[in-house]
Amino acid sequence: MDRRHLRCLIALDEEGSITRAAERLGIAQPPLSMQIKGLEREIGVPLFARQPRGVVPTPAGRVLIARAREIEQAFQRAQDEARRIGEGRAGRLRVGFTESGIFNPVVIRVILEYRAAYPGVDLALEEHLSTEMIAKLARDELDLGFVRPPLPPEEGWTAYPVAREAMVVALPLSHRFASRTSLHLEELADETFVFFHRRVRPGLTDRIISACERAGFAPRTGQVVPKITSALRMVAVGAGITIVPASLVGFGAGGVAFVALGGSGLSAEIVLLGRENHPSAAAQNFIRQIAPARPGGSPDRS
Amino acid sequence: MDRRHLRCLIALDEEGSITRAAERLGIAQPPLSMQIKGLEREIGVPLFARQPRGVVPTPAGRVLIARAREIEQAFQRAQDEARRIGEGRAGRLRVGFTESGIFNPVVIRVILEYRAAYPGVDLALEEHLSTEMIAKLARDELDLGFVRPPLPPEEGWTAYPVAREAMVVALPLSHRFASRTSLHLEELADETFVFFHRRVRPGLTDRIISACERAGFAPRTGQVVPKITSALRMVAVGAGITIVPASLVGFGAGGVAFVALGGSGLSAEIVLLGRENHPSAAAQNFIRQIAPARPGGSPDRS
DNA sequence: TAAAAATACTCCATAGGTATTTTAT
DNA sequence: ATAAAATACCTATGGAGTATTTTTA
Numbered sequence: 001m002d003r004r005h006l007r008c009l010i011a012l013d014e015e016g017s018i019t020r021a022a023e024r025l026g027i028a029q030p031p032l033s034m035q036i037k038g039l040e041r042e043i044g045v046p047l048f049a050r051q052p053r054g055v056v057p058t059p060a061g062r063v064l065i066a067r068a069r070e071i072e073q074a075f076q077r078a079q080d081e082a083r084r085i086g087e088g089r090a091g092r093l094r095v096g097f098t099e100s101g102i103f104n105p106v107v108i109r110v111i112l113e114y115r116a117a118y119p120g121v122d123l124a125l126e127e128h129l130s131t132e133m134i135a136k137l138a139r140d141e142l143d144l145g146f147v148r149p150p151l152p153p154e155e156g157w158t159a160y161p162v163a164r165e166a167m168v169v170a171l172p173l174s175h176r177f178a179s180r181t182s183l184h185l186e187e188l189a190d191e192t193f194v195f196f197h198r199r200v201r202p203g204l205t206d207r208i209i210s211a212c213e214r215a216g217f218a219p220r221t222g223q224v225v226p227k228i229t230s231a232l233r234m235v236a237v238g239a240g241i242t243i244v245p246a247s248l249v250g251f252g253a254g255g256v257a258f259v260a261l262g263g264s265g266l267s268a269e270i271v272l273l274g275r276e277n278h279p280s281a282a283a284q285n286f287i288r289q290i291a292p293a294r295p296g297g298s299p300d301r302s
Numbered sequence: 303m304d305r306r307h308l309r310c311l312i313a314l315d316e317e318g319s320i321t322r323a324a325e326r327l328g329i330a331q332p333p334l335s336m337q338i339k340g341l342e343r344e345i346g347v348p349l350f351a352r353q354p355r356g357v358v359p360t361p362a363g364r365v366l367i368a369r370a371r372e373i374e375q376a377f378q379r380a381q382d383e384a385r386r387i388g389e390g391r392a393g394r395l396r397v398g399f400t401e402s403g404i405f406n407p408v409v410i411r412v413i414l415e416y417r418a419a420y421p422g423v424d425l426a427l428e429e430h431l432s433t434e435m436i437a438k439l440a441r442d443e444l445d446l447g448f449v450r451p452p453l454p455p456e457e458g459w460t461a462y463p464v465a466r467e468a469m470v471v472a473l474p475l476s477h478r479f480a481s482r483t484s485l486h487l488e489e490l491a492d493e494t495f496v497f498f499h500r501r502v503r504p505g506l507t508d509r510i511i512s513a514c515e516r517a518g519f520a521p522r523t524g525q526v527v528p529k530i531t532s533a534l535r536m537v538a539v540g541a542g543i544t545i546v547p548a549s550l551v552g553f554g555a556g557g558v559a560f561v562a563l564g565g566s567g568l569s570a571e572i573v574l575l576g577r578e579n580h581p582s583a584a585a586q587n588f589i590r591q592i593a594p595a596r597p598g599g600s601p602d603r604s
Numbered sequence: 605t606a607a608a609a610a611t612a613c614t615c616c617a618t619a620g621g622t623a624t625t626t627t628a629t
Numbered sequence: 630a631t632a633a634a635a636t637a638c639c640t641a642t643g644g645a646g647t648a649t650t651t652t653t654a
Contacts (some may be wrong), residue, residue: 019633059581063387064384074376086361281361331608
């Protein structure tokens with residue numbers, strides 16, 4: 001029994017006559033007669049009672065016809081679904097982001113625009129540290145990730161630059177620098193910093209500490225916190241100062257002053273990272289959303 | 303896309319290599335390679351990423367493989383179900399019975415034995431008057447019916463004799479005939495009879511009235527009732543007497559005496575009636591349950 | 605370099621076509 | 630007598646086989 005039999009059964013049921021069903025199927029009457037006979041032989045029971053003015057299904061034929069309709073529909077839906085997934089118009093896309101990255105306007109735009117452009121795709125967003133994200137990408141538990149450097153050194157990765165933001169100093173409103181328009185890193189040598197726990201330390205923290213050392217001081221660590229947003233709250237309650245990407249400005253939720261950080265060479269980069277040759281068309285479409293002007297890009301293998 | 307593709311997809315998914323999958327399928331590697339390529343061409347998206355040590359499914363391939371498993375199972379279940387229905391081991395069998403017929407031990411035995419022998423068949427029993435049953439059989443709303451004569455006069459019916467029962471007289475316990483061992487119809491000429499409503503009058507009532515007329519009297523009708531069981535209750539409360547098939551003896555539920563009716567020529571026949579050439583194997587099996595010794599019977603059309 | 609997939613070709617099984625016979629009312 | 634299905638026979642598409650080349654880690 002194969003798909004041809006499904007169509008024969010359905011046509012025969014709807015027409016009630018081998019001759020008319022064959023006509024609808026675009027074949028001659030004898031081949032259809034043979035198909036039905038072959039199917040009855042294979043299953044071992046008669047499916048249609050032959051009558052002088054056509055055929056009528058037996059009880060066995062009736063249920064087989066009903067199943068044939070279901071299976072034929074399943075074929076069509078399966079083909080359609082696979083096609084849509086292959087074109088990136090359906091399926092699931094798992095995208096990771098960092099706590100700070102999700103505040104970036106470019107990241108927000110890309111996600112919003114992708115959702116609007118591909119409503120059929122189930123976009124699953126997950127927050128992780130950049131290091132976790134890279135591990136998940138490597139284990140294929142994630143399709144793409146908005147990560148911050150350092151990127152994995154090995155081959156087999158593709159990194160698409162998304163944004164590069166300036167860093168700003170976050171200070172308590174009462175701080176003597178709170179009303180400055182900009183600060184140099186050297187001026188912060190005597191400050192107490194709110195940093196991340198060593199355990200979860202993201203690349204950003206490492207880069208800030210390195211920059212301080214290049215500026216001639218080792219930053220004094222006060223409170224340690226697990227999240228950037230907690231760091232800003234710590235700043236608000238006077239536990240110290242911290243340095244965050246500029247897109248965090250405005251998310252301090254009160255009590256925090258943000259002052260531009262000049263001449264430090266510090267910046268917060270965000271790249272969209274994926275495995276090379278990732279077969280997901282949805283991921284390709286997502287990447288294309290970063291730079292809509294990028295030419296070509298369909299997975300052409302000819 | 304046809305059923306061969308389903309099996310190719312499943313084997314290829316389980317083996318992870320075209321070469322090994324082809325081996326499992328009992329074909330050479332190139333044909334399988336071509337099948338997959340053909341399917342990818344038909345759907346328009348790649349289904350497997352070719353790698354130097356085998357192939358891995360793309361996201362589109364993965365869902366198509368999952369659907370392929372479902373559809374392949376559906377094929378197998380459909381074939382199996384149709385085969386079982388064609389053999390009378392599954393499906394639905396609608397059997398009608400009359401109120402009085404269902405008390406007959408042969409009818410009870412046939413139904414019990416059929417249920418035990420064919421547990422896969424959904425046996426739907428419906429109570430109807432014989433005349434209603436014949437109408438339902440004609441409209442194919444019923445497969446078989448335990449009916450009482452008169453049978454339909456036209457062609458196209460098959461009637462299998464099931465039982466022929468004697469008739470008994472049902473009397474109140476206080477009746478002067480209550481302790482008799484038998485009665486002749488003539489002795490009932492002065493009695494008041496409990497009969498069925500004219501509207502639903504079954505063949506049995508007509509035959510009783512005819513028999514009385516042959517015996518030289520028109521039975522005096524007292525109470526009219528819609529069911530045999532109500533007739534027996536009316537007898538119990540002294541509303542009159544009635545004549546019922548012998549299998550009702552013991553179902554009077556107190557207050558009723560049953561006395562054999564002799565020499566009246568009256569008897570209550572039950573036949574299993576069905577349309578001729580009814581295609582249901584379940585119905586054939588049910589009929590065979592009446593006389594298990596009947597030889598042959600499988601629907602052989604060779 | 606080696607293992608696997610792709611290509612090139614050949615063959616044959618079978619779906620489908622044409623002509624005709626059989627069947628059942 | 631007629632309409633439909635079954636049979637007989639022929640054709641040709643495409644699935645499968647064998648030999649070989651291409652690909653990529």
